[in-house]
Amino acid sequence: MILLIDSYDSFTNNLRLLIAESTGEEVITIHNDTFEPEQYSDFVKSYLPLFEYIVIGPGPGHPENAKDVGIAGWLYKHYKQNPGTTLVPIFGVCLGFQSMCNEFGNRVNRLHSIRHGQVYDVIPLSDTDSSVSHKLFPTKEKTPCVRYHSLHVPMEDLTDDIVPLAYCDDVNGSTTTRVLMAGRHRSLPIYGVQYHPESVCSSSGIELVKNFHAIAKEYPHVAADSPPQLLDEIRRFDIRYREDHKFHSPEPSTDTAYYMVPISLPTAKPVAICDYLYKKSGKTDFFLLNSASNPCQWSIIGFPVLGESCVITHSTDENNIVELGKFGLPERQRLDLQALGHADIWSYLKKTFEKAYIPPATFDKHQKLPFYGGYMGLASYEEGQHIRFEKLKSMTNGSTPDLKLVHIERSLVYDHENNQWYLLSIKPDDSQWCKDMSDELLGAENDGKLVINLANIASSVKDLAEDENIEFELPDRKTYQKQFQACQEYLHSGDSYELCLTTQLKLKLPAKIHPWEIYLILTLRKNPSPYSCFMLFDDVILISSSPERFLSWQQTSGGKRKVEFRPIKGTVKKTPEVDLKAATDILRTPKEMGENLMIVDLIRHDLYLYVDKVEVSLLMSVEEYSTMFQLVSVIRGEIDHKHGIDVLECSLPPGSMTGAPKKRSVELLQDIEAMQPITNGGRRGVYSGVCGYWSVTDEAVWSVVIRSVFHYTDDKHNLDQYKLWRIGAGGAITVLSEEKGEWDEMVVKLTSALLSFT
Ligand SMILES: C=C(O[C@@H]1C=C(C(=O)O)C=C[C@H]1O)C(=O)O
Numbered sequence: 001m002i003l004l005i006d007s008y009d010s011f012t013n014n015l016r017l018l019i020a021e022s023t024g025e026e027v028i029t030i031h032n033d034t035f036e037p038e039q040y041s042d043f044v045k046s047y048l049p050l051f052e053y054i055v056i057g058p059g060p061g062h063p064e065n066a067k068d069v070g071i072a073g074w075l076y077k078h079y080k081q082n083p084g085t086t087l088v089p090i091f092g093v094c095l096g097f098q099s100m101c102n103e104f105g106n107r108v109n110r111l112h113s114i115r116h117g118q119v120y121d122v123i124p125l126s127d128t129d130s131s132v133s134h135k136l137f138p139t140k141e142k143t144p145c146v147r148y149h150s151l152h153v154p155m156e157d158l159t160d161d162i163v164p165l166a167y168c169d170d171v172n173g174s175t176t177t178r179v180l181m182a183g184r185h186r187s188l189p190i191y192g193v194q195y196h197p198e199s200v201c202s203s204s205g206i207e208l209v210k211n212f213h214a215i216a217k218e219y220p221h222v223a224a225d226s227p228p229q230l231l232d233e234i235r236r237f238d239i240r241y242r243e244d245h246k247f248h249s250p251e252p253s254t255d256t257a258y259y260m261v262p263i264s265l266p267t268a269k270p271v272a273i274c275d276y277l278y279k280k281s282g283k284t285d286f287f288l289l290n291s292a293s294n295p296c297q298w299s300i301i302g303f304p305v306l307g308e309s310c311v312i313t314h315s316t317d318e319n320n321i322v323e324l325g326k327f328g329l330p331e332r333q334r335l336d337l338q339a340l341g342h343a344d345i346w347s348y349l350k351k352t353f354e355k356a357y358i359p360p361a362t363f364d365k366h367q368k369l370p371f372y373g374g375y376m377g378l379a380s381y382e383e384g385q386h387i388r389f390e391k392l393k394s395m396t397n398g399s400t401p402d403l404k405l406v407h408i409e410r411s412l413v414y415d416h417e418n419n420q421w422y423l424l425s426i427k428p429d430d431s432q433w434c435k436d437m438s439d440e441l442l443g444a445e446n447d448g449k450l451v452i453n454l455a456n457i458a459s460s461v462k463d464l465a466e467d468e469n470i471e472f473e474l475p476d477r478k479t480y481q482k483q484f485q486a487c488q489e490y491l492h493s494g495d496s497y498e499l500c501l502t503t504q505l506k507l508k509l510p511a512k513i514h515p516w517e518i519y520l521i522l523t524l525r526k527n528p529s530p531y532s533c534f535m536l537f538d539d540v541i542l543i544s545s546s547p548e549r550f551l552s553w554q555q556t557s558g559g560k561r562k563v564e565f566r567p568i569k570g571t572v573k574k575t576p577e578v579d580l581k582a583a584t585d586i587l588r589t590p591k592e593m594g595e596n597l598m599i600v601d602l603i604r605h606d607l608y609l610y611v612d613k614v615e616v617s618l619l620m621s622v623e624e625y626s627t628m629f630q631l632v633s634v635i636r637g638e639i640d641h642k643h644g645i646d647v648l649e650c651s652l653p654p655g656s657m658t659g660a661p662k663k664r665s666v667e668l669l670q671d672i673e674a675m676q677p678i679t680n681g682g683r684r685g686v687y688s689g690v691c692g693y694w695s696v697t698d699e700a701v702w703s704v705v706i707r708s709v710f711h712y713t714d715d716k717h718n719l720d721q722y723k724l725w726r727i728g729a730g731g732a733i734t735v736l737s738e739e740k741g742e743w744d745e746m747v748v749k750l751t752s753a754l755l756s757f758t
């Protein structure tokens, strides 16, 4: 068994998998603060003998801050003070390595040229130690490896205790500096590397771990035969151990009554149908998830039933309450989650979903569809992890709606590739509605009412900008400059490697403008995108034109789930001069590729929490959108014992919206973003969260809420004749960023939504 100590990095699970795969051993991962300082000595006595060796992982911060390293720093000290005893070998990675050098008398300084997500050749030095027959670097071969560090241990004045084992050449203009990349203690079984062998772009990670494994085996320490109860105890400390995560799928039921017919509406596109229904009734009691272009094949229109369909509301302002209402009715039932036996809203959702679950086999005799009914809705940024709720203020007069899900039993699903519509209902005894809806649509099609050219719809909508009462307020530039500086300080101090700094724009719209008009203008005319949505709840309205799919999961034939993330990171504005080729040249530079790589490694880590096989199937591909070019990667895995919703829960907020490492970055961003008063204590709300669907068959697609406008009906800033709409925008700040460039990128993104109103 191997112990991995995590210092809240966003790459730790990648390291765990690398160790497990290279050695075939069980790896127990604990946080550096899983034990309190007064328990450290007991920990060493009771648990340490269970392990063949310890890996001390990377993380934010500086080894001299006791809080940043926790038990890891103490362990090195303990080894230093007890050199004669039998010690369990240690392997330190990045912060874990810096911490080792620091404890043995070395300074840890800021790097002259900070490297985050950059590939460098690691060059081994000869190790003359003849007491061990294995070496960390047995050959002199250089290997390209990824660096994520702001700090380093100056190589030129290493203490005698530390033997350098590898370095890299860092070229800066005309000067080349050697940066220490690996070392070992002169006499104790402690080794370490400064780079990240677990990154997807590092070579020879497996060999490195195997070499250390062989070295560790030569030390006299032999892992004790462990009493099973001690093993059970330590496994419970593992960061993956979660008792409440079991999910019970019911047996396939054979008597699910449902209705599903393909209908032929050759001219109708999803927006045309919604627009037809809106024009006819003046109402928008539909929820639309629309894919105007690749890479999504499907669009879904959900029809909640007035006064019947359940709407789930959760606010992080009242974390322990879930509210249940009926679509279109103001009454809500308030339930206490703890009293119902739920640890949190996610555990409630899982239990509620189990009751609604219909195995995909039920629909086998029909066309396989992504959605047969289920939930449509959104989760805000604050529904994700690491938010410090005590600092937030509500955006509304009451509590801010953070999670909204409407249960959909009636829907229309459109297959863009085959131009085929499906009408569905899983509501019992619903054939009359199905017949009426189908007659209505076929009638409209025959009468030519769905033969609406999308361009015509778009141009028939009055340009919102003609309404001179529209006002908007950009984020304050001076404050943004301060925010940018604050980010730079944290990137230089080693607290973060990338910070996705975001701001919000206040948009005052006359109350008479209908949200559907905004949807038409935004998604048809101004910013067509693959993941647009229209969601009108009674307390929050979301109109999104997102290019970024966050997470999807699908069932496979063996009852497992295939999950896929599609992060975007790296942005270039489209201009007459910047075409695909020019954009590719700009995006294939260390700055943009480093930004993307950091998020790819972070998402691999999020996914590896529950999944043992993860692959990066697309790395930094340049994609073209309406107003910009972006770098896109795809990360896939297959989950066995857990479910898609577990992956969603543990990977929110989306890494592309936080930066890395996620926990520290979210905490820092909350304070930095609070400098702009509109954010109410660094609250992002719906922006930066996710929206999408979760089918009763347990398949789902969630996109990132960006390039979107949203409105809280009870927003603190609403005025009598005006509604306050919000548009969020931001971008990843790295040490290679310039303030003006980042401000401009943020404005381009704001503008992609704001264009609808100007
Ligand atoms: C933060 C936004 O976008 C995110 C940041 C990106 C970047 O830094 O390049 C790209 C896509 C999104 O993940 C936004 O659109 O507001």
Ligand SMILES: NC(=O)CC[C@H](N)C(=O)O
Pocket (backbone or CB within 6 Å): 057, 058, 059, 060, 061, 062, 093, 094, 095, 096, 098, 148, 149, 150, 151, 152, 493, 494, 495
């Ligand atoms: N990846 C890491 O562990 C980084 C260590 C340290 N915080 C630095 O920035 O240098």
